[in-house]
Amino acid sequence: MARDRTRPAGHPPPSHWKARCFGQRPPPLGGRSRTSPRGRCQPRCGCRHRTSYGAQGSRFGHAVLDHLVEGGRPVVLVGCSQGGSIAIDAALASPDRVAGLVLIAPSVSGAPSATPHEAVRRLLDAIDRAEKSGDLDQVNRLEAALWLDGPLAAQGRVKEPARALFLAMNGIALAAPVIGRVHQPALAWDQLDRIAGPVRVLCGDLDVPHVQARCCQLAVALPDARLEILPGVAHLPSLGNPTF
Template identity: 35%
Template sequence: MRQKADEQERAQAPVTHCVPVSGGSRLWAEHRGTGSPVVLLHGAGMDARLWDLVVPELARHHRVVRFDARGLGRSTPPMDLFDDVEDLRAVMDHFELGRPALVGLSMGGETSLDFTLAHPARVSALALVAASVSGHIWPQDPQSAAYAAARRDRDSVRLAELERSIWAPLGHTAPGGELITSMIEDNAQRRIVSEHLCADLGRNATAGLDRIAVPTLVVHGDHDHPEIAAIANSLVAGIPDTSSSRLPGADHYLPLRTPERLTELLLAHLA
C-alpha cells in the first residue's frame, strides 16, 4: 500500500520541460498526473499560472499539461513569425499526447477551436472558457478602441491598465487578485512583442462551428465583458454537442476567481 501511495505522490509532482518550437524558441511546459490527457491553454497577456488553482485537483484524475504561450511567462520570446496552432501541436507531440482534451481560456479557447478544425482527429473534447473565436467581429465601443490603440501603439503601461479595468473588473481584492495583477504586469510588454509576431493566417472558426464533432463545454463569468457572453451564445448555437454554464462571481479570469466550481465542471465534462 505504501509503495502505491508513493507512486501516486510521484505522479502528482509537477515535471517541467522546455519544448522546442519553430525559430529556435522554447516553450515552458509542465505535466503532472496520470490518466486521460488534458492540455490547458491560457489567454493573451497571461501565462500558465492562470491554472494554479485548477491543476492539483484535475491532475488527480487526468494527465495534465499546461504551458506558457510563446513569449509569455517563462517561454522565450519569438524571433520570427509563428503560428500558435502549430505551437500547440508541438507541445502535444513533445508529450506524445495522441488525442487529448483541450481546455482553453480566451485566446487559448480560440487556439483550441482553430486546432480542432485543423486537426479534428487529434482532439477528444473541448472546454471553452470565456473563449474568443477567430473570425468574430468585435463591436467598436470606446473600451475596445482604447484597448486596440494601446496594442497598436505598443504602450505596455496603458495596456496593463486596460487589461485590469476591462478584463479583471472585480479588482485586486477579489479572489485571485494578487496573481492576476502579477500576470498582467509581468506580461504586458512581452505580449506586445508576441502579438506583433503571431502570424495572421485569416482563420475563421465562426464559419466552421458546425464541424466541431467533439463534446464541448462552454463557460463564462457573469462579470465578464458582455461580448464574451455573446460569443458563448454563438458557440452553444453553432457547435452540435455542447453544454454551457454561466458562473457567478467571475470575470474573465475564471480559473482564479471561481476555481472550485470551474474544476467541478471540467471534471464532470471530461469524465
C-alpha cells in the same frame, strides 16, 4: 499546455491551451486528473510575443502533443480566451487528435462582429489613450478592470493576492517588445459544424457582454456543446475564483 498524468483508464488526457491564468492550476476534467499550467497568452492584456498565435500556435501545440502523448492518442483541449481560439483551430486542423474541448470565454476567428457595451468602449478608449501616452501602469490597471473585475462591475472588485498577481504578470507582458506577426489559419466560425466531439463552453457572468453573447452563439453553432455561466467571475475565472 498541460498533460494529465493520473487519469482513469480509458479517459483521454486533457491538455490546456489557454489564456494567461496567472499561476492558477486549471480545474480537472473529472476523475483523478492532475495537470500543470503551460504556455500563457492573453489577448490585449497578455503575451505581446504573438508569433505563437494562430496557425503557428496550433503547429506548436501539435508538436507538444506528439512529444507528450503516447501513440498520438486523442486529447481533450482546454482553452481560455485566445487559447480557446487555438484549441478550436487545432480541432478543425486535426480532428483525429482532439476528443473534446473545454472553451472558457474563447475567441473565435471569423465570429460575427459585435458592438461593445458603452462601459467596455470607455475602458478600451482609456486604454488606448494610456498606451499612446506610454503610461503602462495605467494600462495595466485599466486592463485589470476590464478582464479581471469585469467592465460592468466595480473596479477593484477582485482583491489581493489575485489582483497583485494579475498586475505583476500582465506588467511583464505589457513591457515586452512586440515581435513577429499573427499567422491566422482559415476562419473558424463558419466551420464549427465540423467539430463533432463534445464541447463545454464556459463564461463568467461578469465578463465583457459581447464575449458572453459570443459564447451563447458558439454553444448553439457547435453540434455537441453545453453552455455554463460561471457566477461572480469575469474573463479569468481561475484567477477570479480558483475554486471553479
